[in-house]
Amino acid sequence: MSIGDSILTRSHYQFGMALLVLVLFLWAQNAMAAKFFIYELPDGSRVISDHRIYKKTHKLISKHRKAEGTGQLVSKRYKKRPVSLNKWDGLINEVAQRHSVDVALVKAVIHTESYFNHKA
Incomplete structure (x- = not known):
């Protein structure tokens, strides 16, 4: 193997590692993306949670990836x-x-x- 082949192999390795790091970073971002769940309780009050609640008494109203607008859904008094x-x-x-x-x-x-x- 010549010096040129060694440099080419090394640059391919570095490119491959950079690509792997990028893919792992993007996957981690998606996996860590917050989800918000809005539930209505038996007394009519509403709750925002970042995880699912598996209780029969909690009725799922909505789920979102972003927090924007969740406060409006929780508030029954919100008017457009x-x-x-x-x-x-x-x-x-x-x-x-x-x-x-x-x-x-x-x-x-x-x-x-x-x-x-x-x-x-």
Whole structure:
């Protein structure tokens, strides 16, 4: 075996090892990916868990790979945002100017108090 063959074999070995490490890393990432399970208990409360619960009293509502949005599913009081918030902008601007406060503050108060529900 010549020196050139030795260098070529060594570079193939290094490439193979790098590829193996990459594959193992990607496999580990997928294996460690968190799953979230949402269960409803007999009293109506809801629970988020990172593992399955095998109890007849716990009803599986949903399962997710990401934590995003799970809080909304757990909260029974969560309501989707009204379709159009722009229809209130004129009135909000008027009230903000009348009371010399920032428009964002008025919107924040409305959001907190009624979530833009005019019947609240």
